[in-house]
Amino acid sequence: MAYVATRGGERAIEQSERLFRAELGRIDAARVAQVRQALPYLVDRVMGEASLYDEDLAALAMAQTGGDLYEAVLVLRAWRTTQPRLAVAAPVEQGQLFTHRRISAAFKDIPGGQVLGPTLDYSHRVLATDVLSGGAVDPVPVAPAARAAPAQYPSVSAWQAANDLADLPAPDGVTGEAIPDLTREPLLFPARRAHTLQSLARAETGGVLALGYAAMRGYGQAHPTVNELRLAEAEIVVAHPDGTEFSAGRVKVSQAEVVSKKGDKLTLGFAATLGWNEVKCIAAATLDLNSAGAPKGSATEEEFFLYHTEGVEASGFCIHFKLPHYVTFQSSLDAMRDAAARRSARSPQQEPAE
Amino acid sequence: MLTTPVADAAETRANATYEAILWAFSRPGMPRRMPHSGEAGVIEALIDRECAVHAADPLLIPPLLQAGARLVEPEAADHVFAGRLTDPALLGRCRAGSALYPDDGATLVIRARFGQGAGVRFVGPGVDGGVKLRIGDLPEGFWRDRARCVRYPAGVDILFLDGEGLIGLPRSTTVEVM
Amino acid sequence: MTLADLARPWAAMSYGFLDASAKRELRRKMIKAVCVPGCQMPYASREVPMARGWGTGGLQVSLTLINPRTRVKVIDQGADDSVNAASIRRFLARVSGAPVTLDTLEADLIQSRHRVPEEILRSDQVLVLQVPNPEPLRPVQPNMSIARQMHADADYGRMWLQLYEQIVRSGRVMQGASYPSMVNGRHVMTPSPIPRWDVPKLHMARHLTILSAGREKRIFAVPPFTRVEPLVFDDVPYRVEDHGGLTCARSGARGVFMNEIPQSDGGSAHEVSDSEWGVKTIRHRDGEAVRMGETWYRDGRFVAPRPGPDPGPRSVRTDADPDPVPGGGAP
Known part of the structure; x- marks a missing residue:
């Protein structure tokens, strides 16, 4: 077919992609390893939003998209689509997590103690400009504790429930294949609990923060207290077809439990995600805390915040406005011109005299 | 970057059946004609472990289990494989969905004679x-029962099978018995 | 049994990108969509290697229906040469090996954004429309749960009120594209952002139309010979864009939907929106042998397709006796 314009369109998109990739240069295993090593928290954030736990793949996605995180998450989710679901891991309770950090703002001390773990919370945020003039930042060795800390800690809400201060959610007996899976079923409202938590787990960090922050500033009913914030590793226990259970490895997870002190008892909000991402979990748990009884259309209503924190959908729709819309535009222009013509035909005396 | 994947026999069959x-x-x-006779192709194209299925014909149970379906009573099934329909009450037990969720209405697969x-x-x-058409090997009162289980947009959607032949009867169709 | 028994042999990618279970889910939901015309059916909507809002819904339908013999045409705003159409066409071909075409008459499967081709589609063709927003009620009710209830109750009063207010305010209905339409007398549907010019092409058509919104995870359909009636008041008739009298500056084609091209002298020129119709017109004008299909519009006016059966190829032994009811096809 000799219609040149078609080849033009195909050529244009190919060349524009080349232009983008030329800037990034060669991407190889070394580049991926560098990204993975240098940016673990970014890798975590991307894995969480992609709902795919693989540090190498996440680092590769970041490398090949040049760090455009929306693109990186999209690439990972599209790859995830092609993978079979082989098994469903056994549920993990908070007390079973290999915990690196667990703090509570609700009590001065908690059973098992406050475990600060790795954090920048109390660091002075001073840019290490020395590095640019030839210096280096070498990490100062961590002084070992006199006694090794335990790996596992009970949950704070379990203590509260035992003391009749909070009601824990009723245990959910659904296991294995029967657990609703957001990536294989549409999200409908009122959302199933599993869908809500899965949706928050893969929500876009910035979006969750914006809406969670709105709730914290008073656009929500409940003010959160961080009951427990935990950075941990979870064992992935799966069953072999012959019935033997075995660990397929550990994944980094973070979770936040926030409480509201408004009623007779504490009410709980919860969120968890793959990778270590504290801001997202606190903000998401705050949205969860506020969602019960939230007015329709408010930022803390489940339908509102789940739809609008879905980063792949939101960013895709946002950039789709770059696509040509001249047919719809033409259609509206036609209606506008016709309406204007009718107006002037109806009231010629109101037209300005020329 | 990508090589074009090749459709295997199962993919080709399921695609053509669908x-x-x-x-x-x-x-x-x-x-309409399917590439192969009977329910097997329909099961391959539509059914997997995400489906809750009722099989009225015991011969259809093995292929349905093989596909990973959960076997349930008709009231809980999203797909009902009636085989040759002998139980006139089966139709009335199938899920019709609701005006709010019409997609909850079941798909019924029934053997018949065109x-x-x-x-x-x-x-x-x-x-x-x-x-105008003739569909045989259905129990007495079938068309009346079918009309009863449609409360549009709720209702059941029926696929009649005769060997390789297929006739569809969605809930949107009005049937006049001549 | 071993773990290997549970998994299929490893392949870098499934045929048509989507894995078998994704395809089966779409197949099941497409059946429901066809059985309840115009009703939005929720589906999981997998992530595909294209951004949401760029045709991922249409793409998933195409990927499910495609096979190595499916001749595929992809258009965006009527044009095969638009960059996103080129991108989707390339992807479909790359993951399926299916042949591509620009000619509407040759295509088995047409994936389109915002247009229905000008040539009449046949019963053996499937039109897949990309849908950005599947909910016609969103302008009057942004909350999806409430909108769902309104559909369940066939509660379209606010929809009518909105149109009425436009008429009072502007002397006409101001809806441009995406004109809300009643399907099979029961469900109000958005026909996707096709111009008003294209909506009659869905009414009592011979072809199947599947509309799919990937980001919003809704799929709906207009089977052949199904009523698609734009919402209008008895005394304010439906009006398509006033393009019937325009002439394409490049091809000389007339009586089809046009793109307006602003000119530096302050005026505007027009160009056929269906790019392949434009190409055919030019080639025909230049004396080439070219197959031009019958068009929905003749001399700028919509003409209902002639009545009568068109069972398409590959039908089997049948006692079916098509028995057309006169008047059933008039829009």
């Missing part, structure tokens, strides 16, 4: 005017 199913539901009353039995006329979406 083409026939979609065509049949889009044109109620107009027969060109035999009472004459009926299908009218509705997919039909250019009306189509």
Whole structure:
């Protein structure tokens, strides 16, 4: 077919992609390893939003998209689509997590103690400009504790429930294949609990923060207290077809439990995600805390915040406005011109005299 | 960067069977041919571990289990494989969904004989005017029962099988018994 | 049994990108969509290697229906040469090996954004429309749960009120594209952002239309010979864009939907929106042998397709006796 314009369109998109990739240069295993090593928290954030736990793949996605995180998450989710679901891991309770950090703002001390773990919370945020003039930042060795800390800690809400201060959610007996899976079923409202938590787990960090922050500033009913914030590793226990259970490895997870002190008892909000991402979990748990009884259309209503924190959908729709819309535009222009013509035909005396 | 994947036999079969199913539901009353005879192709194209299925014909249980379906009572099934329909009450036990969730209405697969039995006329979406046809080997009162289980947009969607032949009867079709 | 028994042999990618279970889910939901015309059916909507809002819904339908013999045409705003159409066409071909075409008459499967081709589609063709927003009620009710209830109750009063207010305010209905339409007398549907010019092409058509919104995870369909009636008041008739009298500056084609091209002299020129119709017109004008299909519009006016059966190829032994009802096809 000799219609040149078609080849033009195909050529244009190919060349524009080349232009983008030329800037990034060669991407190889070394580049991926560098990204993975240098940016673990970014890798975590991307894995969480992609709902795919693989540090190498996440680092590769970041490398090949040049760090455009929306693109990186999209690439990972599209790859995830092609993978079979082989098994469903056994549920993990908070007390079973290999915990690196667990703090509570609700009590001065908690059973098992406050475990600060790795954090920048109390660091002075001073840019290490020395590095640019030839210096280096070498990490100062961590002084070992006199006694090794335990790996596992009970949950704070379990203590509260035992003391009749909070009601824990009723245990959910659904296991294995029967657990609703957001990536294989549409999200409908009122959302199933599993869908809500899965949706928050893969929500876009910035979006969750914006809406969670709105709730914290008073656009929500409940003010959160961080009951427990935990950075941990979870064992992935799966069953072999012959019935033997075995660990397929550990994944980094973070979770936040926030409480509201408004009623007779504490009410709980919860969120968890793959990778270590504290801001997202606190903000998401705050949205969860506020969602019960939230007015329709408010930022803390489940339908509102789940739809609008879905980063792949939101960013895709946002950039789709770059696509040509001249047919719809033409259609509206036609209606506008016709309406204007009718107006002037109806009231010629109101037209300005020329 | 990518090599074009090749369609294997299962993919090719399921694709062709589904083409026939979609065509049949889009044109109620107009027969269509599947690549293979019987329910096996329909199961391969539509059913997997995400489905809750009722099999009225015990011979269909193994292929349904093989596909990973959960076997349930008709009231809980999203797909009902009736085989040759002998129990006239089965239709009334199938899920019809609701006006809020019409997609909860079940898909029924029933064996029948095309060109035999009472004459009926299908009218509705997919039909250019009306189509007259005969579908046999159905229990007494079948068309009345079918009319009863449609409360549009709630209702059940029926796929009649005769060997390789398929006829679709979506809930949107009005059936006149001649 | 071993773990290997549970998984299929490893392949870098499934045929048509989507894995078998994704395809089966779409197949099941497409059946429901066809059986309840115009009703939005929720589906999981997998992530595909294209951004949401760029045709991922249409793409998933195409990927499910495609096979190595499916001749595929992809258009965006009527044009095969638009960059996103080129991108989707390339992807479909790359993951399926299916042949591509620009000619509407040759295509088995047409994936389109915002247009229905000008040539009449046949019963053996499937039109897949990309849908950005599947909910016609969103302008009057942004909350999806409430909108769902309104559909369940066939509660379209606010929809009518909105149109009425436009008429009072502007003397006409101001809806441009995406004109809300009643399907099979029951469900109000958005026909996707096709111009008003294209909506009659869905009414009592011979072809199947599947509309799919990937980001919003809704799929709906207009089977052949199904009523698609734009919402209008008895005394204010439906009006398509006033393009019937325009002439394409490049091809000389008339009586089809046009793109307006602003000119530096302050005026505007027009160009056929269906790019392949434009190409055919030019080639025909230049004396080439070219197959031009019958068009929905003749001399700028919509003409209902002639009545009568068109069972398409590959039908089997049948006692079916098509019995057209006169008047069933008039819009």
